[in-house]
Amino acid sequence: MSISIQIAQAVAGGIKTLYGQEITADSVQLQETRPEFEGNLTLVVFPYLKMSRKRPEETAQEIGEYLLSEVPHVIAKFNVVKGFLNLTIAPAQWISLLQEIYQQENFGFIPVTEASPLVMIEYSSPNTNKPLHLGHVRNNLLGWALANVMEANGNRVVKTNIVNDRGIHICKSMLAWLRWGNGETPETSGKKGDHLIGDYYVAFDKHYREEVRELMAKGMDEEQAKQEAPLIKEAHEMLVKWEQNDPEVRALWRRMNEWVYAGFDETYKALGVSFDKIYYESDTYLEGKEKVEEGLAKGFFYRRDDGSVWADLTAEGLDEKLLLRSDGTSVYMTQDIGTAKLRFQDYPIDKMIYVVGNEQNYHFQVLSILLDKLGFKWGKDLVHFSYGMVELPNGKMKSREGTVVDADDLIATMITDSRQMSADKVNKLENISEEEAQEIARIVGMGALKYFILKVDARKNMLFNPEESIDFNGNTGPFIQYTYARIRSILRKAKEQGIEIPTELPTTTELSDKEISLIQHLNDFAQAVRQAGSDYNPSCIANYCYDLVKEYNQFYHDFSVLKEENKQKQIVRLALSAAVSKIIKSGLGLLGIEVPERM
């Protein structure tokens, strides 16, 4: 049983014995003692003054004495400063905690069983008309990390992706390819499929704008010109043909989407993300209509004179929302309802999490209400894991202005930069092959990118500074990975010297304040995992890892493991180092960041 739980229970017992009041052990809050005071854990007694009807110092003194007599094997001594009761924990307790941390397979994780809640996480959700960019990278990394965190918190997780594979935007690319493509394919051009399609999307836009300009030059106003341009009309015709299942249009659509998927798969693989189940909007968009008709029949929605269907959400403090156009076609909201329906048919979902940018906050507010009305039990409590936009030093990313950061380019740059950065260092390592050096560069480069993005609170808009992201000093992924590699090196050398960590650590060893503080910090990992799960916030894991590494690095400079002459101390320090490396691996693993054995 953990130290703080034992103490919390004893405190609850003490309050009852001393003051005759019932409190739960859960409500007892212990915090780490500030370095300037003596002790390891601190109980703030202010909340109990109303029960004791005594001054803070007196109350703290009484509780302290009670604890000392009740759990002497846990509490070695205590002191009181104002309303703060500082407790010094018996060294043997720290040793056994350390042992628990480094021996447990997944310390701090809650095991997943058949009975665990089933959480579905939707993330990525790309359009199939252009390659992934930096915004998608943030989405994918957050989605993947969140899935890991939810699983570590004892949930069965299904990772899903809704691919927006139909609509006018796809038709634009198709049309441009037919018109100017000369039959170009990924094979003949050597381009990645998603980039190829993206190029034609851009080409369409360019020619389209020209047409609009020409029409405006002839005196047409802008609104009308945008609608009357021949290219856009043709694209609309193509969309109609698609909906009518025109064999030629469908065949081209399938062919081009396949190219895009092949391209996406490469990017996903490089990012290290994957999905358990992929949904396609072309399969789900019709399902939503049925659900809306159903809701209409039940009187949740109403039909206007022009035939369009609406939901009146003014009672919830929102506006009216369109669900079906007057021509009977579905809108974005309708498709999300359809997707929800299919998902619920496929899985007994207890909780649904959508990883989608914060520009859609309103959409998900509405979706939640609609799904609830339509009888989805998880609709009301659906989670919109909303993240902020990625901004660049010179402003926002705008695909039209060409100020986007392409995901594939970014990944490639990160890897080559880290290869260059580590060139001198890696050469110092013995027996390193070119393949291994390249693999290290990949792990470190991706680590830098992932950490840079995940360390920031997801809700906030973040600034992506390309120069800073490849900086490997300070609060960065490589800094943490480097510490891991150094510890692994120590463990290898210890093994060579025949030093092994025994199954039972020596409990009589004395511990320094730094060592105790490090063990406490390791123990906090469990708390960080809980918090990340309840707040849907992977960033606190990243910041936890950084703090831990910072603390270990100071330790690293003050103590040596391999040269320590006291065998018991040596073993404890070795175990401490092993535990730190284990928690780093575990923590970065939750973020989808790999660790190199050497770098």
Next chain:
RNA sequence: GGUCUGGUAGCUCAGUUGGAUUAGAGCAGCAGCCUUCUAAGCUGCGGGUCAAGGGUUCGAGCCCCUUCCAGAUCACCA
């Protein structure tokens, strides 16, 4: 205009359910440390009215109210 989210060092960000006379990191600047388990590191210095004002209490960067600033959103777009 309505709704939502943010505002902490020159810059990028932490700050765990409200806790301790002094609010933390990194970058940038300055000064030290590689005969020492990997220096991608460590140590020190300078840098702050936690947007502003009020409130709640033993105690507020954190909770409540008002104001200011920034962003998002409120489409028969997705």
